[in-house]
Amino acid sequence: MTKRRIITFLKSLRFRLIIIFMILGILPGMLLRAGMLKSYEKKAVSNKSIDILSQSKILANKMVASDYLNDISSEVITAQLEQLSMIYDGRVILIDHMFHIVKDTYGLDQNKTIISEEVMKSFRGKEVSNYDSENRYIEMTIPLTNTDTNEVIGVMLVSVSMDSIVANSDYLKQNLLIMEVISSIAIFAISLFLAIHLTKPFGRMSKSIEEIQTGYGDSNLMIDDYSEFQDISTKLNELTGRMKILDDSRQEFVSNVSHELKTPLTSMKVLADSLNGQEDVPIELYKEFMADIGGEIERETKIINDLLSLVKMDKSAGELNISSVNMNELLEQILKRLRPIADKQHVDLVLESFRPVTAEVDEVKITLAITNLIENGIKYNKPEGWVHVSLNADHQFCYLKVSDSGIGIPEDSLEHIYERFYRVDKSHSREIGGTGLGLAITRNAVLMHRGAIKVFSTVGEGTIFNVRIPLNYIA
Numbered sequence: 001m002t003k004r005r006i007i008t009f010l011k012s013l014r015f016r017l018i019i020i021f022m023i024l025g026i027l028p029g030m031l032l033r034a035g036m037l038k039s040y041e042k043k044a045v046s047n048k049s050i051d052i053l054s055q056s057k058i059l060a061n062k063m064v065a066s067d068y069l070n071d072i073s074s075e076v077i078t079a080q081l082e083q084l085s086m087i088y089d090g091r092v093i094l095i096d097h098m099f100h101i102v103k104d105t106y107g108l109d110q111n112k113t114i115i116s117e118e119v120m121k122s123f124r125g126k127e128v129s130n131y132d133s134e135n136r137y138i139e140m141t142i143p144l145t146n147t148d149t150n151e152v153i154g155v156m157l158v159s160v161s162m163d164s165i166v167a168n169s170d171y172l173k174q175n176l177l178i179m180e181v182i183s184s185i186a187i188f189a190i191s192l193f194l195a196i197h198l199t200k201p202f203g204r205m206s207k208s209i210e211e212i213q214t215g216y217g218d219s220n221l222m223i224d225d226y227s228e229f230q231d232i233s234t235k236l237n238e239l240t241g242r243m244k245i246l247d248d249s250r251q252e253f254v255s256n257v258s259h260e261l262k263t264p265l266t267s268m269k270v271l272a273d274s275l276n277g278q279e280d281v282p283i284e285l286y287k288e289f290m291a292d293i294g295g296e297i298e299r300e301t302k303i304i305n306d307l308l309s310l311v312k313m314d315k316s317a318g319e320l321n322i323s324s325v326n327m328n329e330l331l332e333q334i335l336k337r338l339r340p341i342a343d344k345q346h347v348d349l350v351l352e353s354f355r356p357v358t359a360e361v362d363e364v365k366i367t368l369a370i371t372n373l374i375e376n377g378i379k380y381n382k383p384e385g386w387v388h389v390s391l392n393a394d395h396q397f398c399y400l401k402v403s404d405s406g407i408g409i410p411e412d413s414l415e416h417i418y419e420r421f422y423r424v425d426k427s428h429s430r431e432i433g434g435t436g437l438g439l440a441i442t443r444n445a446v447l448m449h450r451g452a453i454k455v456f457s458t459v460g461e462g463t464i465f466n467v468r469i470p471l472n473y474i475a
């Protein structure tokens with residue numbers, strides 16, 4: 001558990017932000033410290049060398065002028081030599097042309113002979129300066145030149161310890177390190193604060209999503225700390241909105257289906273109970289009630305069949321059984337089948353074909369669609385009314401128009417008529433016999449053919465349905 005939590009933390013944006021902020025905050029300081037110490041030491045050594053060299057040269061000139069090499073009794077120069085050696089914490093050695101040490105401020109090697117590469121170089125007139133960084137001292141050899149003859153009469157050797165510089169640099173190093181540790185702690189605290197602050201909206205977002213998931217909080221998700229989050233919030237709200245609509249319509253559909261399937265069953269039960277409750281029921285009443293029960297069974301069957309064809313269309317969207325269909329013949333067949341119903345209602349049924357039309361359609365589905373439109377025209381009509389069906393086409397589409405002289409559809413119902421189980425006048429429709437699935441099936445079938453359906457209606461005057469279907473099926 002803890003191991004998993006550690007891994008999750010290491011993978012988190014928060015941890016990565018902390019690392020990035022720490023690197024950005026600490027690395028420049030570290031580089032700066034290393035660079036500063038190095039350049040400080042170099043500069044300090046070079047400054048001190050220049051200083052010593054110029055002091056030594058002044059003294060060298062004085063010694064040449066007073067012939068100090070041959071007679072070291074001059075107290076002034078001796079004192080100045082001692083002073084130089086004292087100020088710089090170093091040793092001064094004077095060497096004459098025989099490589100004898102004439103003067104050693106440490107008094108250790110007086111009268112000894114010295115021959116070294118640097119000394120030889122200086123006898124050839126060169127100033128030599130060497131820094132021994134390991135032992136931390138500078139050694140300089142300066143030629144003592146007779147200004148008149150330009151002849152090197154001796155060499156002055158100065159060696160100075162650089163301990164003070166190193167000590168300074170060590171002190172600096174220590175101070176910088178302390179400062180660095182303190183600033184690292186501060187940077188860590190700031191990084192932690194920033195990382196927590198910057199990643200907070202993520203936490204809030206996931207909590208809000210969780211609330212939506214668990215069904216709490218009907219309110220919309222609105223995390224707008226970053227513009228990206230605004231985007232995500234809006235899109236998520238759209239998504240949940242659509243899911244809610246889908247869920248609502250699913251629930252409504254299920255309750256409608258249950259209700260519609262229950263109604264015929266209830267009627268049958270009432271009929272059967274009333275027969276069972278009576279004794280010596282006349283055979284005529286039996287027959288009448290049984291006919292009613294048969295009617296209810298028919299009604300139930302129709303609802304189930306309609307539902308099945310709707311479900312099939314939903315499931316096999318795009319799976320059409322396309323063939324070339326003569327639309328004129330198809331319409332004649334449909335009208336032939338519906339004519340008995342129209343006659344019963346005393347409604348005049350007329351077909352008008354403007355030209356021969358052949359279209360690539362799914363014959364079964366298109367038949368369902370057209371049958372329902374004409375059936376509606378007959379059902380929702382007045383006695384002695386009419387239904388006109390017309391068929392036309394251009395090079396691209398087949399146009400079908402079903403108009404009637406019926407009761408019409410109120411304007412506020414027009415947008416609902418394609419919904420499953422929607423009926424304008426429930427009580428009236430009940431006696432006419434309908435479930436409100438017909439137009440849903442019609443619209444589905446037309447849309448599956450990439451066609452369009454439009455309705456125009458005036459209450460009390462009649463209704464017109466216009467259907468347009470492409471002649472060639474577009475997959």
Ligand SMILES: Nc1ncnc2c1ncn2[C@@H]1O[C@H](COP(=O)(O)OP(=O)(O)OP(=O)(O)O)[C@@H](O)[C@H]1O
Pocket residue numbers: 306372376377380404406407408409417422423424425429433434435436437438439440463
């Ligand atoms: N031509 C029309 N004239 C007047 N009202 C109509 C017409 N066509 C449809 N309607 C109204 O629209 C409603 C929905 O029609 P739809 O065809 O979907 O269902 P239905 O005819 O009631 O039942 P079903 O077709 O499933 O047997 C009808 O109940 C009716 O109120």
Ligand SMILES: [Mg+2]
Pocket residue numbers: 372375376434438439
């Ligand atoms: Mg109908």
